[in-house]
Amino acid sequence: MTDSTMKTPAASAGATDDAELYLDAAATEPVSRDVIDAMLPFLTDAYANPASVHQPGKTAAHALDAARAAFAAGLGAKPDDVIFTSGGTESDNLAVKGIAMARMRRLGLRPVYDAAGEPDARRPRIVISAIEHPAVAQSADWLSHWFGFEVVRIPVDHEAHLDLDALARALDGEAGERTTLVSAMLANNEVGTIEPVERIVALAHAHGVPVHVDAVQAAGLIPVRMRDWDVDALSVSGHKFGTPKGLGALLVRGRTPIEPILSGGGQERGLRSGTQNVAGAVALAIALDGSNRRMAARYRQLVASRDMLIDAVRRVVPRAELTGDPERRLPGHASFIFPGVTGEALLVDLDARGIAASSGSACAIGRHEIPATLLAMGIEPQVAKSALRMTFREPLTREQIERISLAIEESYTDLTRR
Ligand code: PLP
Secondary structure, three states: OOHHHHOOOEOOOOOOOOOOEEOEOOOOOOOOHHHHHHHHHHOOOOOOOOOOOOHHHHHHHHHHHHHHHHHHHHOOOOHHHEEEEOOHHHHHHHHHHHHHHHHHHHOOOOOOOOOOOOOOOOOOEEEEEOOOOHHHHHHHHHHHHHHOOEEEEEOEOOOOOEOHHHHHHHHOHHHHHOEEEEEEEOEOOOOOEEOOHHHHHHHHHHOOOOEEEEOOOOOOOOOOOOOOOOOOEEEEEHHHOOOOOOOEEEEEOOOOOOOOOOOOOOOHHHOOOOOOOHHHHHHHHHHHHHHHHHHHHHHHHHHHHHHHHHHHHHHHOOOOEEOOOOOOEOOOEEEEEOOOOOHHHHHHHHHHOOEEOEOOOOOHHHOOOOOHHHHHOOOOHHHHOOEEEEEOOOOOOHHHHHHHHHHHHHHHHHHHHO
16 A cells, blocks of 8 residues: 555545545545434444334435435435435446346347347347446347347437437337447546436437436436436446445436346345345435535536636646547546546656546456447547546645646656657
């Protein structure tokens, strides 16, 4: 462990000058004290299983109902829409696999175990955007691998906006009739671009196809109105807005055909078996409510400090290019490419200077992958490797922005000199 990893990263607001500055909110957020306090009674005194018929069980069930109602309201949904899960990955898997398989059967489509030489006439199909998180993209690949689904990836432009004309073409005619689901994200994790969900829904529904939206990066940061947007299923993950990790939900309308992917006791409308995590549900409700309140109060400041940071970075490294849409992007999201260096080297160097940022893609088990969204945006792999993402949920101070830009200037100069 290096010195810098032993220091506790300070949340961006209130960080003192020499504290590690945490700019990786899109990866995860700290759990706030009020969330912990709200959870505690359901881990200690009110610990009963909410499915139990005795009085302690009823107390737990009551808390679960209240959390479900508050959580649903915070996302523009109804309590019955909410299926509590273990996080974004599980929610995406349940939506993509569960809806695609249920619709395959309902539409009378046939799984294809060996696609070679098979006519496409009854082959099931799924349409996703080219910039989905692996939890969606690999779930679609799983459907292809096991059931011969045709997976259609809709391209994006150079700012990561979904190509709506391509989506319309993909849903047209005979192929549209074999389409079980459209899955698209609300806000991209790597470059922060916000997608036109309502237009995607209108296009898909015109062909009778349900829409799943991965709102993992958006919930708690920008308004999410599931029912107003007529979305069929929507995934969120608690640790992106202040719950402990391993908590999330799939919101799915009663009208949407969906099969569970876990078998068991039938909790959560039969869609997510397993004893419910009451303290976790309470955490989701309290953390979402806190984030939504802060959003209303601080949105403008967050956008102003993001734009100030973007300007400062461009000033100190004129070759740096902002990635994603400059305006229709998440409020606390600044992502760049820095031609001439690798994002990994920059990350490590910045970390040594007390700045905790990210490359924008999963650095899973030590692998530093090329950010897939940047490739889909048409950026050359060599350049895409130079990505750096800075994300924060509290507005940055002027001093913090100066500190970050100075560190980037020094790092970039050092690395390009080597
Ligand atoms: N979807 C998106 C867009 C994400 O950014 C992430 C995590 O970063 C996930 C899904 C997975 O969420 P979780 O970490 O809760 O499994």
